[in-house]
Amino acid sequence: MGHSDMTIDQTKAREPLAGLDLPQAINQSAKAVDAVLEQVLPSPQGPQGRVQEAMRYATFAGGKRLRPFLVLHSARLFGVDDAHSLRVGAALEALHTYSLVHDDLPCMDDDDLRRGRPTTHIAFDEMTAVLAGDALLTVAFEILADEKTHPDPAVRIALVARLAEAGGHDGMIGGQVIDMLATEKFGVDDVINLQRLKTGQLFEFACEAGPILGNAAAEDRQRLRAYAREMGVVFQITDDLLDVTSTAEKTGKAVGKDADMGKATLVTLLGVDGARAEAEKRAHAAIAALGPYAAKAPELSGLPFFLLDREA
Amino acid sequence: MGHSDMTIDQTKAREPLAGLDLPQAINQSAKAVDAVLEQVLPSPQGPQGRVQEAMRYATFAGGKRLRPFLVLHSARLFGVDDAHSLRVGAALEALHTYSLVHDDLPCMDDDDLRRGRPTTHIAFDEMTAVLAGDALLTVAFEILADEKTHPDPAVRIALVARLAEAGGHDGMIGGQVIDMLATEKFGVDDVINLQRLKTGQLFEFACEAGPILGNAAAEDRQRLRAYAREMGVVFQITDDLLDVTSTAEKTGKAVGKDADMGKATLVTLLGVDGARAEAEKRAHAAIAALGPYAAKAPELSGLPFFLLDREA
Numbered sequence: 001m002g003h004s005d006m007t008i009d010q011t012k013a014r015e016p017l018a019g020l021d022l023p024q025a026i027n028q029s030a031k032a033v034d035a036v037l038e039q040v041l042p043s044p045q046g047p048q049g050r051v052q053e054a055m056r057y058a059t060f061a062g063g064k065r066l067r068p069f070l071v072l073h074s075a076r077l078f079g080v081d082d083a084h085s086l087r088v089g090a091a092l093e094a095l096h097t098y099s100l101v102h103d104d105l106p107c108m109d110d111d112d113l114r115r116g117r118p119t120t121h122i123a124f125d126e127m128t129a130v131l132a133g134d135a136l137l138t139v140a141f142e143i144l145a146d147e148k149t150h151p152d153p154a155v156r157i158a159l160v161a162r163l164a165e166a167g168g169h170d171g172m173i174g175g176q177v178i179d180m181l182a183t184e185k186f187g188v189d190d191v192i193n194l195q196r197l198k199t200g201q202l203f204e205f206a207c208e209a210g211p212i213l214g215n216a217a218a219e220d221r222q223r224l225r226a227y228a229r230e231m232g233v234v235f236q237i238t239d240d241l242l243d244v245t246s247t248a249e250k251t252g253k254a255v256g257k258d259a260d261m262g263k264a265t266l267v268t269l270l271g272v273d274g275a276r277a278e279a280e281k282r283a284h285a286a287i288a289a290l291g292p293y294a295a296k297a298p299e300l301s302g303l304p305f306f307l308l309d310r311e312a
Numbered sequence: 313m314g315h316s317d318m319t320i321d322q323t324k325a326r327e328p329l330a331g332l333d334l335p336q337a338i339n340q341s342a343k344a345v346d347a348v349l350e351q352v353l354p355s356p357q358g359p360q361g362r363v364q365e366a367m368r369y370a371t372f373a374g375g376k377r378l379r380p381f382l383v384l385h386s387a388r389l390f391g392v393d394d395a396h397s398l399r400v401g402a403a404l405e406a407l408h409t410y411s412l413v414h415d416d417l418p419c420m421d422d423d424d425l426r427r428g429r430p431t432t433h434i435a436f437d438e439m440t441a442v443l444a445g446d447a448l449l450t451v452a453f454e455i456l457a458d459e460k461t462h463p464d465p466a467v468r469i470a471l472v473a474r475l476a477e478a479g480g481h482d483g484m485i486g487g488q489v490i491d492m493l494a495t496e497k498f499g500v501d502d503v504i505n506l507q508r509l510k511t512g513q514l515f516e517f518a519c520e521a522g523p524i525l526g527n528a529a530a531e532d533r534q535r536l537r538a539y540a541r542e543m544g545v546v547f548q549i550t551d552d553l554l555d556v557t558s559t560a561e562k563t564g565k566a567v568g569k570d571a572d573m574g575k576a577t578l579v580t581l582l583g584v585d586g587a588r589a590e591a592e593k594r595a596h597a598a599i600a601a602l603g604p605y606a607a608k609a610p611e612l613s614g615l616p617f618f619l620l621d622r623e624a
Contacts, residue, residue, distance in 0.1 A: 047493065048486035048509075055481065102446060107438035126419035127492055130442065134414060135481040136448065141453045142476035145469050152466040157457050160472050164454035169367065169447040174360035180439055181359065197360075 020298045021305050029072050029089075030065040035248035036090040042141050050124070054132035055139070055294070056218050059097045063171050066235075067092045070206035073299040074224050078214025087210045088159060091143035095167050096202055103176065137167075150213060158212050163205055171201035186264035192233065200232035207231075207300075223291055227300065230262045230286035234304045237279040240265040241272065242310070279308055314351040332610045334618050338396065341401075342377035343385050344394070348402040352455050362436070366444035367451070370432045377545075379404045382518035385611040386536050390526025396462050400471060400521045405456035406478050408514055410448035413441050441596035449479075449535045462525060470524050475517055483513040498576035504545065511551075512544035519543075519612075535603055539612065547614045552577040554622070555585065591620055 037059055044053040068089025075085035075112040104111040105126065112122050121129035143149060144159045165171055175198025182194065207228035209219040246269055267275040283304030287294050294301040328336055347384055356365040380401025387397035415524040416423040416431040417438065424434050433441035455461060456471045470475065487510025519540035556579055579587040596618030598607050606613040 042481055046486075048481065048489040050493065051485060051489045052481055073379055098446075102442055105442065128489070130414055130417065130419060131485050133491055134410075134445075134449065137449055137486045138476050138480040138485065141472055142480060145473035145476060152465075153469045155471070157465045157469045160453055160469070161457035164450050164457060168450040168454060169360065170393050173363060173443050173447045173450065174358075176442055177360040177363045177440070181362065311504060 008110070020302060022205075022299065022302050025299050026064055026066070026069055028051050030063070032072075033086050033089045033093060034060070036086045037093060040087070040090055043138065047259065050128055051131045051135055054120055054124045054128045055136050057123055057130075058101045058132060058136065061095065061115045061117060063093075065089070065093060067096055067206045069201055069299070070203065070228070070303075071209045073208045073297050074210025075079040075213050076210070077293055078210055078216045078220070080210060080213040083148075083279065084213055085210065087143055087146070087149040088213065089206075091140040091149070091159075092101040092163070092202065092206055092209070094136045094143065095140040095163065096194050098133040098140070099167075099172060101133040108176075110182065124269040126203050129204065140167075148246060155213060155215070159209060161213065162208060166201040166205040171197055175199070175201070182263060183258070186269075188269050189264065190218060191264055191266055191269065194234045196229065196232065199236055203232040203235065204228040219292075223293065225288060226289035227286050230282045230289060231307075233282040233306050234279045237266050237275050237282070238307045238310055239277075241275060243267070244272065276308070283308060321440060330457075332614060334611065336615050338376055338378070338381055338527065341381040342375070342543065343460055343623070344384075345377050345380040345398050345401045345405060346372070348398045349405060352399070352402055353406070353451065362440055363443045363447055366432055366436045366440045367448050369435055370392070370413045370441075370444060370448065371406065372428045373429060375405075375427065377401070379403060379408055379514055379518040382515065382540070382615075383521045385609050386519045386522025387525050388522070389456040389530070389536075389605055389609050390522055390528045392522060393524040395460075399455055399461045400525065401518075403452040403461075403471075404475070404514065404521070405517055406448045406455065407475065410445040410452070411479075411484060413448065415443040420492065421490075450502050454477075465486070467525060467527065471521060471585070474520060474524065478513040478517040483509055484577065487511070487513070494575060498580050499579075503576055503578055503581065507548045508541065508544065511548055512541060513542040515542040515547065532605075535601060538601035539598050542594045542601060543619075544615050545594040546591045546598065546619050549578050549587050549594070550619045550622055552579040553591075555579070555586060556584065593621060 011098045041056055041059060042052045044050070046057070055158075068086065071089040071092060072082065072085050075088075076082070100114065103109050104114060104178070105121055111119050113119065117123070119129075120132060124132070140163065141160055144156055147153075147156070149159070150156050159307065168175065178194045179198055182190075186194070204225050207224040210216070210219050213222055243265070265275075266278060266308055270278060286304045288299045290297070290301055320478050353368055353371060354364045356362070356594060357370070375473060380398065383401040384394065384397050387400075388394070412426065413432045413549070416426060417433055425431065431441075436444070452475065453472055455466055456475065459465075461471070462468050475487070476527050479485065487506055490506045491510055494502075498506070516537050519536040520533050522528070523536055555577070577587075578590060581587075582590060588606070598616045599613045602609070602613055
């Protein structure tokens with residue numbers, strides 16, 4: 001398993017954390033972004049209340065809010081007010097949630113269970129799930145466009161442009177298409193390309209949102225983006241590892257699905273040990289990409305090895 | 313039928329047209345916006361090419377591009393460059409197209425035919441149709457956010473905010489939910505409320521886009537919005553009239569569907585003559601709402617009675 005190596009790496013990697021309790025930091029950030037989501041998502045009202053109810057059902061499902069966490073801490077590096085970055089985190093989480101709702105549909109992954117609860121089309125119906133997804137995607141841009149997100153319209157429109165790109169046909173949606181058409185012939189590069197689009201693009205947006213909000217230099221934007229790219233691979237590998245090593249009880253969703261569906265992942269291609277080694281390599285690369293910001297943002301530099309440890 | 317009355321009204325209403333050939337003006341506008349859509353929509357490329365192909369299939373289906381026509385002419389009133397308004401029209405058409413793709417899905421209206429062609433989920437598959445719709449919605453905001461749409465970020469973000477509102481859970485999507493849950497008990501006010509959301513909101517955006525692009529006074533924005541509201545009712549009634557009086561050959565889609573599904577429309581509630589009378593009243597109200605702009609924009613003032621005449 002190379003587990004002893006990993007332990008050493010983790011110890012080293014954790015040095016810059018300087019006593020930071022990362023699970024607690026993630027929890028705090030999740031609570032803060034949930035409070036914003038509570039405000040910005042509509043309350044069920046009128047005859048269209050059913051879709052607004054479904055938007056909330058899908059969103060408030062006990063997620064770790066990892067993407068808003070990345071927005072928050074990439075933004076703090078550049079002196080951005082939490083009130084602004086949390087709204088961007090809320091917009092991103094709305095968009096991420098829409099993608100889960102649509103991915104779970106019978107015509108896509110056909111999942112009945114997510115985070116231990118019935119998926120939206122099971123709890124409501126398929127039509128409501130399609131429309132709630134559409135509405136969550138739309139409200140993401142509405143949140144970004146609101147002047148409460150940032151006083152400078154140029155900053156807000158830069159966020160809109162970047163999120164539309166990250167979530168679009170050459171970003172997350174493109175990745176989803178490739179995933180759906182993926183065959184057993186997929187090699188390592190194909191899988192990395194697929195995942196860089198499907199899950200990586202939103203991580204890249206999350207980490208770039210900080211420098212965008214803080215009007216930081218292009219170089220800083222590149223640094224955070226490079227961090228996100230490597231961290232995204234770590235996230236995906238650990239997600240795929242959980243699919244083979246964990247239980248449905250812990251993850252709250254069906255496990256062993258990738259292998260059942262003959263879907264290539266880095267775990268099926270490299271084996272558990274090989275995939276874990278690749279993830280460790282990527283975790284180091286992520287921290288290195290942060291450069292001087294690794295020490296300034298232990299929440300960011302601590303995350304990759306924290307993900308490697310996760311059990312759910 | 314009150315047909316002679318209508319003829320008199322039309323003659324009066326057409327006076328300000330001053331020789332304008334409205335069908336030709338609509339055709340010209342459609343060609344211009346199609347050229348922009350050709351540029352801004354992605355060309356199928358790479359393994360995600362299938363969804364980009366579906367985006368184009370759904371978009372280039374020979375529509376009249378009525379919403380971009382409204383953007384173009386509401387913008388000309390305020391001295392806006394056509395290059396800017398046509399991009400807003402293209403964004404709006406992308407969003408409108410996504411709504412048609414998702415509405416046609418088996419879990420919604422379950423339509424196999426639109427504009428005489430197989431709907432997107434028939435021509436491709438359901439998964440591709442869901443994702444192509446998502447991508448069209450996303451690209452709409454990407455187009456608006458691009459600086460080519462307007463040099464001023466404040467104008468671009470105002471367009472994003474307004475489109476997200478018009479297309480969101482309290483706008484078009486809200487209307488779609490109400491429509492899906494509509495019962496035979498629906499009265500005239502229920503139907504008008506439903507349609508004001510489902511189809512009306514995008515017309516309102518189209519007509520407000522001009523004053524937004526032109527940094528016009530709030531009063532002008534109100535005028536154009538009031539015009540759009542009345543014109544939207546005319547559009548919807550004539551659409552519903554076509555459903556009972558036309559043939560599938562002319563409209564390119566299944567007809568008689570509303571009655572078959574027990575769906576209340578102003579035509580089922582007021583009868584053909586009553587609905588037509590209501591539409592005429594609304595057509596006059598639309599022109600009146602334009603005030604001084606009725607004479608300056610014969611394309612806008614001529615449209616309501618043109619719609620009343622349409623056969624497809």
